[in-house]
Amino acid sequence: MRRKQPRIVPGGSVLCQRMFTRIGCAGQPPSFRVEFYPYSSLTLTLRRRNDQMIVRFSDLLQRAPLPVLEGAAALLLSKIYRRRTPRALVAPYHEYAKSHKTRQRVQKMRGGRVRAASLHPAGEHFDLTEIYDDLNAQFFGGELRRPHLGWSTRNWRRQFGSFDPGPNQILLNKRMDRPEVPRYVVEYVLFHEMLHVKHPTRRSGCSLLSHSPEFRAEEKLFPEFDRARKALDLLARGRTGLRFRIENLASRLLS
Numbered sequence: 001m002r003r004k005q006p007r008i009v010p011g012g013s014v015l016c017q018r019m020f021t022r023i024g025c026a027g028q029p030p031s032f033r034v035e036f037y038p039y040s041s042l043t044l045t046l047r048r049r050n051d052q053m054i055v056r057f058s059d060l061l062q063r064a065p066l067p068v069l070e071g072a073a074a075l076l077l078s079k080i081y082r083r084r085t086p087r088a089l090v091a092p093y094h095e096y097a098k099s100h101k102t103r104q105r106v107q108k109m110r111g112g113r114v115r116a117a118s119l120h121p122a123g124e125h126f127d128l129t130e131i132y133d134d135l136n137a138q139f140f141g142g143e144l145r146r147p148h149l150g151w152s153t154r155n156w157r158r159q160f161g162s163f164d165p166g167p168n169q170i171l172l173n174k175r176m177d178r179p180e181v182p183r184y185v186v187e188y189v190l191f192h193e194m195l196h197v198k199h200p201t202r203r204s205g206c207s208l209l210s211h212s213p214e215f216r217a218e219e220k221l222f223p224e225f226d227r228a229r230k231a232l233d234l235l236a237r238g239r240t241g242l243r244f245r246i247e248n249l250a251s252r253l254l255s
């Protein structure tokens with residue numbers, strides 16, 4: 001990774017000297033050297049080197065308006081010189097920091113969507129998009145919106161499927177993308193996750209709340225419900241060596 005160099009803040013020394021006086025320090029202000037520094041978060045630091053005070057603003061402030069930089073300097077200097085923090089002066093910095101955090105959260109969310117969009121629904125044996133569309137036509141009148149679909153990147157030990165409403169994606173355990181697994185098993189797991197799309201809950205993952213009585217009733221409309229659950233039981237036992245009762249199994253392995 002390229003190492004970024006600090007950059008001098010234009011007019012930074014005069015700005016800090018002005019804030020030195022504004023926070024109520026008397027006498028000749030010290031000499032300041034003010035830099036934008038490539039911190040990974042909104043960080044402000046100050047240290048003394050000989051007769052000079054070295055002030056570092058996070059370079060995330062590089063495009064911030066002047067009152068924000070003044071606020072940052074006032075906040076830093078009032079802490080160092082033990083003065084009461086002048087609220088009005090510091091307010092623009094606090095607001096900027098808050099909105100910066102908001103933007104970061106938005107970016108993070110976007111990042112999640114980008115990852116979701118790059119999932120690969122076409123496995124080696126089963127194409128989830130095709131199965132989804134078939135099930136949608138058969139059980140939902142073709143009206144269920146299609147989330148991002150994909151196979152897990154690893155073999156999951158405890159789950160056959162999941163629906164996560166945040167990134168809006170259904171993932172299926174890639175252990176099922178094998179020729180010896182009957183298609184109706186994959187269909188059943190995907191159908192179960194589609195019911196989570198249809199019956200949204202606040203929590204992702206399986207809980208008693210996510211499987212309401214209506215959910216359970218609709219799930220049984222799947223023609224091969226019993227066969228599929230027995231096959232999942234065998235698949236789970238074959239790999240983990242654990243013995244579950246079938247009734248418990250589906251609720252542990254599907255979400």
Ligand SMILES: [Zn+2]
Pocket residue numbers: 192196205206207210211254255
């Ligand atoms: Zn579930």
